[in-house]
Amino acid sequence: MREKTIYGLGILGTLLLLWNFYTIFLVIPIDALQGNIFRIIFIHVPAAMTAFAFYGVAVLASIAFLWTKNFKWDSMAVSAVEVGTMFTLVNLATGSIWARVEWGIWWAWDARMTTQLMLFLLYLGYLLMRPAVAEPTQRATMSAILSIFAAADIPVVFMAIRLHNVRTQHPGPVLETGGLAPVYWPPFLIGIVAFLLLGSAMILVRLHQESSSREIDSLRRELHAI
Amino acid sequence: MRAVAADGVWKYFGDYPALRGASLEVAKGACVALIGRNGAGKTTLLRILASLSKPSKGKIDIAGRIGYLGHGIGVYDDLSAIENLTLFGRLAGVSNPAATAGAALEQVGLSRVKEGLAREFSRGMRQRLAIARAFLHTPELLLLDEPFTSLDDRAVAVLQKLLSDARSRGSTIIMSTHQIREAMELASDVALLERGRMIFAGPRSSEMLLDPGWLYRTYGEIKE
Amino acid sequence: MAALAIAGKDLRTEWRTKESLNASVSFALVILVLFSFAFDLDREELLAISGGLLWLVYAFAGALIVNRSFARELPNDCLDVLIASPAPGWAVFLGKAVACFLLLILVELISLPVFGLFYNIHWAGSIFPLLLVIALATWGITVVGTAFSAVTVNVRLRELMLPVLLYPLLIPLLIGAMEMTTGLLNGNAVLSDIRILLVFDAVFTSLSIYLIDFILVI
Numbered sequence: 001m002r003e004k005t006i007y008g009l010g011i012l013g014t015l016l017l018l019w020n021f022y023t024i025f026l027v028i029p030i031d032a033l034q035g036n037i038f039r040i041i042f043i044h045v046p047a048a049m050t051a052f053a054f055y056g057v058a059v060l061a062s063i064a065f066l067w068t069k070n071f072k073w074d075s076m077a078v079s080a081v082e083v084g085t086m087f088t089l090v091n092l093a094t095g096s097i098w099a100r101v102e103w104g105i106w107w108a109w110d111a112r113m114t115t116q117l118m119l120f121l122l123y124l125g126y127l128l129m130r131p132a133v134a135e136p137t138q139r140a141t142m143s144a145i146l147s148i149f150a151a152a153d154i155p156v157v158f159m160a161i162r163l164h165n166v167r168t169q170h171p172g173p174v175l176e177t178g179g180l181a182p183v184y185w186p187p188f189l190i191g192i193v194a195f196l197l198l199g200s201a202m203i204l205v206r207l208h209q210e211s212s213s214r215e216i217d218s219l220r221r222e223l224h225a226i
Numbered sequence: 227m228r229a230v231a232a233d234g235v236w237k238y239f240g241d242y243p244a245l246r247g248a249s250l251e252v253a254k255g256a257c258v259a260l261i262g263r264n265g266a267g268k269t270t271l272l273r274i275l276a277s278l279s280k281p282s283k284g285k286i287d288i289a290g291r292i293g294y295l296g297h298g299i300g301v302y303d304d305l306s307a308i309e310n311l312t313l314f315g316r317l318a319g320v321s322n323p324a325a326t327a328g329a330a331l332e333q334v335g336l337s338r339v340k341e342g343l344a345r346e347f348s349r350g351m352r353q354r355l356a357i358a359r360a361f362l363h364t365p366e367l368l369l370l371d372e373p374f375t376s377l378d379d380r381a382v383a384v385l386q387k388l389l390s391d392a393r394s395r396g397s398t399i400i401m402s403t404h405q406i407r408e409a410m411e412l413a414s415d416v417a418l419l420e421r422g423r424m425i426f427a428g429p430r431s432s433e434m435l436l437d438p439g440w441l442y443r444t445y446g447e448i449k450e
Numbered sequence: 451m452a453a454l455a456i457a458g459k460d461l462r463t464e465w466r467t468k469e470s471l472n473a474s475v476s477f478a479l480v481i482l483v484l485f486s487f488a489f490d491l492d493r494e495e496l497l498a499i500s501g502g503l504l505w506l507v508y509a510f511a512g513a514l515i516v517n518r519s520f521a522r523e524l525p526n527d528c529l530d531v532l533i534a535s536p537a538p539g540w541a542v543f544l545g546k547a548v549a550c551f552l553l554l555i556l557v558e559l560i561s562l563p564v565f566g567l568f569y570n571i572h573w574a575g576s577i578f579p580l581l582l583v584i585a586l587a588t589w590g591i592t593v594v595g596t597a598f599s600a601v602t603v604n605v606r607l608r609e610l611m612l613p614v615l616l617y618p619l620l621i622p623l624l625i626g627a628m629e630m631t632t633g634l635l636n637g638n639a640v641l642s643d644i645r646i647l648l649v650f651d652a653v654f655t656s657l658s659i660y661l662i663d664f665i666l667v668i
Binding site: 066118121122124125128129132133134137138141142144145146148149150152153156157159160161163164 | 594597601602604605606607611614615617618619621622623625626629643645646649650653654657661664665668
Binding site: 069134135136137217220221224 | 238241242243280
């Protein structure tokens, strides 16, 4: 059942994505946008939104773990953070490519990209800390705490980056997604859905891996207990 | 009246089950000798009862103020004896911390060196300071982890006196040890832990008092 | 009150040994000197980066201080005694956070005149708003730092993990502090962004107090 779900989500997500790519690259007229590179927005922004969705899942799973002490929530949290971080990387990479093509620089400290970079660093700490703690209960508890702290920081990061950019009047491109004409919303939304589906499939795969490893752990425990 | 109830407690460290469904019920005012070999799970159980650790499975029910004496001395090297005890008095909400601390130092025979830093104390003095700390706030429940291990004779006398005072006050005591002889004399009840399981829990019998090895031979899995 | 007792204990033992104070002050001064070699700037440029520079120094010094906070409880198993005592977890946490706060403020107040001296920056003119910013931002650093000190107390490579986890979280706070400090040192008394510090402090103080029991008892 689970495998069917994973395949189903994965295939559906991939098909949507491919269809979306077709739309993005071949259907949308070039003169409507600021050059070809603008097409990347249909990957760049959905990636960020997907990452946010998964970070949200992670913090809920972390709270659930602290509440119930059930390790399946810890598995959900780490899977969501890993996949979310991956999408943040996609966002950072596409943003960087765009900046290079459009303005000749690989990185511009504009508000949105800087915020994404901060998020990446926050959750990178989470991913780095996990291997440093050997004992599973301790590792799961600490990860849950970190994930909650990271999520609590996100709104403050937004506040601060806005301030920073306004005050120092950083030159630099700010992505104007608000100005996207309604006729272009379908590929945008489909992009988000496609990423969510693919991301969910990846999380399920990771969850499956985690649950196998927990099963091995508990078998080992039963063996020890004999 | 129940002072302590542990029900089906499991504790895992990674894959290793330090406690496997250990259960224990202790009436108020009892003195339990928690017996077991090294690695049996005594320290783990005491730490869980002292709320230093959460069980992986199972329930704990504790009533009253707890006095805990673990493996570590639990005093600050850079504070003096009186400062250490006054601090713990304040943490425990004792009404007159400084005076209580002074009285406790008197009881364990450390009055003369009360201004001395704990780091300068001899081992026996540090142990007596630790004992003073555990009994300072007249706890209703005392959880002592191998308290007699490597105490000098002066410290042993101090501890025995404080224990009997606590008993006459009606405090409940759970004392782990693998030195059965000393523990048996003080105990009203006995609990035997072996490899994480509570093999026996009940009143101390005359056989146990007379022949310390009897318990292991009768109930233990590993036959001598 | 238990929290005050613990704060007092931390401050007293720190005053006697001065281990983290010495390390922190020395580190702050060395960094200040190093930065002065790293940049060859005229007065305009120096004033423009003044806030950023100062808070970098303070953040690095702060990590040293908070790292010791729970680590000092490890010898003799004192941490166990604190947790097992009737004092609630949040009181232990708050006491330690306050102690770290006062120690870090001390380091910062020692570094400030040195900073003014090396970089020829006048800070005395806007001293009161500056102190407000320093107080609020330092509280943010110490409250999150102390919480992470508790989280990493038993973790391998604690000295490395604590900064790695702490700094990303502190970035918004530091941005606010840096902006305002630069403004103040340049003579503009603009504190409209004090909001960020207040929000950060409020959110993370309450979150830490709420979660500390989960951190301490595993």
